[in-house]
Amino acid sequence: MDAADENLARIFTNAVGAAPDGVWSAPGRVNLIGEHTDYSDGYVLPFAIAARARVAAGVRRDRRLRIRSLQRPHDDVDLEVDALADATPRGWAAYPAGAVWALRDIGVDVPGMDVVIDSSVPIGAGLSSSAAVICATALATAALARVEVDPLQLALLCRRAENVVAGVPCGVMDHAVAMLARAGQALFLDVRSLRLEHLWLPLQERGLALAVVDTNVRHSLADGSYADRRRTVEQIARTLGVTALRDIRIGELDEAESRLPDPLQRRRLRHVVTENQRVLDTVADVRAGNLAEVGPLLMQSHESLRDDFEVSVPALDDAVAAAVGAGALGARMTGAGFGGCVIALVPVDRLEAVERAVQDAAEAGGHPPPTVTVEAPADGAH
Ligand code: ADP
Ligand code: MG
Numbered sequence: 001m002d003a004a005d006e007n008l009a010r011i012f013t014n015a016v017g018a019a020p021d022g023v024w025s026a027p028g029r030v031n032l033i034g035e036h037t038d039y040s041d042g043y044v045l046p047f048a049i050a051a052r053a054r055v056a057a058g059v060r061r062d063r064r065l066r067i068r069s070l071q072r073p074h075d076d077v078d079l080e081v082d083a084l085a086d087a088t089p090r091g092w093a094a095y096p097a098g099a100v101w102a103l104r105d106i107g108v109d110v111p112g113m114d115v116v117i118d119s120s121v122p123i124g125a126g127l128s129s130s131a132a133v134i135c136a137t138a139l140a141t142a143a144l145a146r147v148e149v150d151p152l153q154l155a156l157l158c159r160r161a162e163n164v165v166a167g168v169p170c171g172v173m174d175h176a177v178a179m180l181a182r183a184g185q186a187l188f189l190d191v192r193s194l195r196l197e198h199l200w201l202p203l204q205e206r207g208l209a210l211a212v213v214d215t216n217v218r219h220s221l222a223d224g225s226y227a228d229r230r231r232t233v234e235q236i237a238r239t240l241g242v243t244a245l246r247d248i249r250i251g252e253l254d255e256a257e258s259r260l261p262d263p264l265q266r267r268r269l270r271h272v273v274t275e276n277q278r279v280l281d282t283v284a285d286v287r288a289g290n291l292a293e294v295g296p297l298l299m300q301s302h303e304s305l306r307d308d309f310e311v312s313v314p315a316l317d318d319a320v321a322a323a324v325g326a327g328a329l330g331a332r333m334t335g336a337g338f339g340g341c342v343i344a345l346v347p348v349d350r351l352e353a354v355e356r357a358v359q360d361a362a363e364a365g366g367h368p369p370p371t372v373t374v375e376a377p378a379d380g381a382h
Contacts, residue, residue, distance in 0.1 A: 012056035012116040020056040026135035026178040026381035027052045028121035029128045030334045030343050032186055033301050034279040036309055038171030039230050040272050041192035041244035043279035047377035048181030053119035053132035057140035060112030067096050069117040086164050095130055098161030099138035110145050124218045126335020131174035134158045135381050155179040169230050181380035188283050199286050201377055206291045209374045211346050213358050215315040216368040217339035226336050236265050245272040271308035295329030295345050302332035311337030315367040322361035326353040
């Protein structure tokens with residue numbers, strides 16, 4: 001247990017009247033590249049960040065599930081473990097309770113539990129606070145139920161929890177990286193085969209840093225734009241007669257576009273197909289140790305998300321332009337879009353200039369003041 005775990009254990013003890021059985025945690029993440037590709041069975045390359053959701057949990061003798069989040073004061077929930085179901089409960093508790101539901105749904109005998117959550121992952125910033133909470137709760141639940149679940153299987157269960165109980169039609173990227181990330185490494189995941197590979201990201205050795213600019217413009221995945229994009233790519237796949245857009249290779253793009261009469265559908269397709277190729281190109285650069293070469297790929301990814309997938313907003317575009325103008329090798333929005341964060345690949349001697357530039361650009365553009373952090377790949381859930 002680190003200091004933050006111990007602190008949460010103390011809070012749990014004061015609130016519940018007994019010490020927790022343990023504290024489990026899972027990180028937020030940034031996605032280096034491969035945005036809006038996971039639900040097309042494509043490729044992603046995320047890594048975990050330092051911010052984590054922590055869950056202190058203890059077994060109860062009755063069948064109740066009592067959940068408190070320090071980020072949702074005065075909104076404790078008290079549920080019946082056996083009453084968890086699709087879309088039940090609603091609101092924030094759907095995320096942790098969903099993890100309990102998903103384990104019960106595969107037949108795990110989950111006991112009653114007290115759960116206290118504390119997360120340093122900013123909520124709705126595109127850093128995956130949702131998967132962090134679900135994954136940490138799933139680990140806690142499995143431990144209290146005394147079952148061992150393979151981490152990848154647990155990630156898939158967490159995705160189901162978010163899909164079915166929270167009602168968000170997300171892909172598996174966030175849960176996979178929260179569960180499986182390793183310090184110093186990015187996670188290259190093929191979402192179709194679930195083949196994964198940990199790739200060293202020696203940023204420091206190359207004199208580089210990964211700056212994360214939280215624009216403090218907030219999205220809500222529940223607002224429908226994400227579900228809309230998802231429906232559109234599924235429609236395109238049906239029209240093209242493929243299982244998922246992952247099946248269209250870059251060399252087949254022109255021909256596939258010519259079979260789509262709707263220019264909007266052509267743009268959406270172009271994003272997914274080119275973005276998958278950019279992940280493969282990035283992986284090749286990372287394997288070869290050419291981290292600086294990733295910069296232009298980040299730029300192309302951002303332009304594609306802005307122009308073809310249309311999920312960016314001015315605060316993100318301004319932060320990207322400012323970062324690159326101040327010496328970043330590349331930058332792009334990360335996460336689902338409509339607000340949230342930009343990542344920038346920055347030579348360490350340009351970090352201060354980049355931070356100043358994005359602050360100035362936000363002020364000039366009438367956006368909220370952004371929060372800038374420097375992230376290195378952190379450890380997954382434990
Ligand atoms: P993000 O990009 O942060 O994952 P989402 O919209 O996917 O954004 O998930 C945010 C939702 O997850 C919140 O609205 C809330 O319901 C839930 N959530 C995340 N962190 C917490 C927390 N610490 N306490 C309670 N609920 C949380
Ligand atoms: Mg989320």
